[in-house]
Amino acid sequence: MRISEIARRAGVTTKTVRYYESLGLIAPARLANGYRDYSEHDARMVREARELNRLGIPVERTRPFLACLADGRDHADDCPSSLAGYREAIDDLTLRIEELTARRSVLAQHLHEAAHRNSRAGRAGAEEDTVSHLTDLPADLPVPEDDGAAAHLPGRPVPDVELPDTTGGTVALGALGEGRSIVYCYPLTGRPDTDLPEGWNTIPGARGCTSEACGFRDHHDDLHAAGAAHVFGLSSQDTTYQQEVVDRLRLPFPMLSDPGFQLAATLGVPTFEAAGATLYRRITLVIRDGGIEHVFYPVFPPNTHAQQVLEWLRDNPAHPPRAS
Structure with a gap:
């Protein structure tokens, strides 16, 4: 299939398809005229990478999941390497949540102090x-x-x-x-x-x-x-x-x-x-x-x-x- 067709089936843009191909996540065949010929397998790989990326897994880290599909597994997370990928993504999100929570607390404190600085509770004489x-x-x-x-x-x-x-x-x-x-x-x-x-x-x-x-x-x-x-x-x-x-x-x-x-x-x-x-x-x-x-x-x-x-x-x- 042509690139426009695989993009439509996978729910992405043609630019995304080319990006995934540049990373080696998919490798379409070449026709005699030089055009790329994408398969149903390529479309599934693109869909899987897109969904994992929506969950917060960077595209580069979808490789273990796609490799699991390439090995003939029914699901991209049927392999131990895929489970490790989940754990790594969860650990990354946990760290980000902790960092964002800490930053949020500091910002909230700054807001409270600034908003109350001139209140009666904030300073005497105001x-x-x-x-x-x-x-x-x-x-x-x-x-x-x-x-x-x-x-x-x-x-x-x-x-x-x-x-x-x-x-x-x-x-x-x-x-x-x-x-x-x-x-x-x-x-x-x-x-x-x-x-x-x-x-x-x-x-x-x-x-x-x-x-x-x-x-x-x-x-x-x-x-x-x-x-x-x-x-x-x-x-x-x-x-x-x-x-x-x-x-x-x-x-x-x-x-x-x-x-x-x-x-x-x-x-x-x-x-x-x-x-x-x-x-x-x-x-x-x-x-x-x-x-x-x-x-x-x-x-x-x-x-x-x-x-x-x-x-x-x-x-x-x-x-x-x-x-x-």
Whole structure:
């Protein structure tokens, strides 16, 4: 057969066939007119070399396998030399994996150090710069509209839901005890070494989770003084991810993890889709005596939301019931 035909049957280019021939892996016969005449055996040898090369075995190291076929074996790896070729290739890959893993670890460490260099956890004295960086939001962020998705929540009893928190324990939302508790739900917090989902700034109510957390951090003592017994952040991110944020931002309150969207299922807390993931919409619940006393929805702008909650607490003091 002609070179174009063997290339078609083997699934390679004619250039690859010529390369294999130059290495001596195949040796086509010559016709009287000088043209090469490739056989079915040559086509099989080319296919075998191609498949082994796709597995990471260099073309030069396919010789033992092709020699096995040339000896009349049914399979290219029926010979001891072929098994040795497999072992050699595996050893090479193992070494490369170890080297790449080590390089990856070093690069990840460099990324972490560079991304956190100016964070509070990174160096002392950078607090002012860090706060500005975290709370300054783009001026053209789209404003979320009230779509009525939270209208049913005020007055609803809080379900018996237990969620893990960043202190290593769990929090039962239906048994928070006396006083008011603030639970602000947010989509996700970004990290300095991780890109936000594509188009994040164009989604109404998405951007600003870190600045919102900083606001609740900075107003934490004032919120307690105004009657908030507890403050919690809540998202669908896992606790390990949330812990990094708590440590980096030095949050004085725990984050709650709800990856199973229990609040969405039991209360109908609104969610949205972004980059193929389901996330909570930004919403804040004021919980009192096992029920939802007040709801902030939609929340905008997020960087001043904690102040908004504080003002509401001050304007609506929770008086203890009178003795009968």
